[in-house]
Amino acid sequence: MTGELSPIDKAKFVAAKRATDYVEDGMRVGLGTGSTAAWMVRCLGEMVREQGLRIKGVPTSTRTAQLAQDVGIEVVSLDAAKWLDVTIDGADEFDGNLNLIKGGGGALLQEKIVATASDQMIVIADVGKEVETLGAFPLPVEVVPFGWQTTQALIEETLVSMDVLGRSTTLRMNGAAPFMTDEGNHILDLHLKRIGDARQLAMVLNQMPGVVENGLFIDICDAVVVGFGDGRVEVRDINAGTIEQAMLDFAETDNLFTDLVD
Known part of the structure; x- marks a missing residue:
């Protein structure tokens, strides 16, 4: 094979x-x-x-x-x-x-x-x-379904002060419905292109209400x-x-x- x-x-x-x-x-x-x-x-x-x-x-x-x-x-x-x-x-x-x-x-x-x-x-x-620098792959962030759009807006606002090249975020979908994790949460994919300080970004994301965990493994x-x-x-x-x-x-x-x- x-x-x-x-x-x-x-x-x-x-x-x-x-x-x-x-x-x-x-x-x-x-x-x-x-x-x-x-x-x-x-x-x-x-x-x-x-x-x-x-x-x-x-x-x-x-x-x-x-x-x-x-x-x-x-x-x-x-x-x-x-x-x-x-x-x-x-x-x-x-x-x-x-x-x-x-x-x-x-x-x-x-x-x-x-x-x-x-x-x-x-x-x-x-x-x-x-990769030389993380970020070309969209960064997944797991968020609770309640108020996920508010969480998304908070993340996008915070990204303005982060060392990243892109700031757009999208809700991950499974067909016509939002993708659901095994824990029943949603995933926001952050299209950052380049992450200048991954450690700082990971800590900041996890301090936000509504964020369960992020996909940076430091x-x-x-x-x-x-x-x-x-x-x-x-x-x-x-x-x-x-x-x-x-x-x-x-x-x-x-x-x-x-x-x-x-």
Whole structure:
């Protein structure tokens, strides 16, 4: 199956596959949400079935929970797990300091809770997600439905004093209706183009009434596993200050993902 993948899908696959090296028998593992994270869940499921790997998975969304159960991973709640050994998740953008924008899939709140309750957070991404400065990808902000337009106006007013290039915001839709998160909230996407001070913006946004959480993940990620379309992987560890490169070998007939829908 991997021999038929596009270069970007192959990059996602090799990043996900390499990241499973962080998972050991008996661990409690945070399972991310999104297309790249779904490949990782499938890889872990294969390890459970074929290698006898024993882990407890804490999913960051209902769809990840369903996928994990489908591939044979034991799913538990974060309250039951209490603390996690590692969380592996994707990102919409990451910079040289391994700060992230997440929430393109709408699960940013659960993703941030799970990531911060882990000894390590490992991000898996194709090389196209790397940026010099965060902000090209719209920044998701989860808001409560009550008074969301007032919250939106407050955010737009506040952005005037922030170091950003764009200030437009849009309500995320699901067809004709507003998109709803697993917690029943809405998402405002902030089209900022460039974020000059991500740390400041994250703090300011979370002080606003009506804002539940924002998609800036600052000082949370410990390492990023970057996949390339030719099968190369690069592991950048922010704590150790190391960069490791390798070529990932995989079977051309691998059919892990024949029924995986992004």
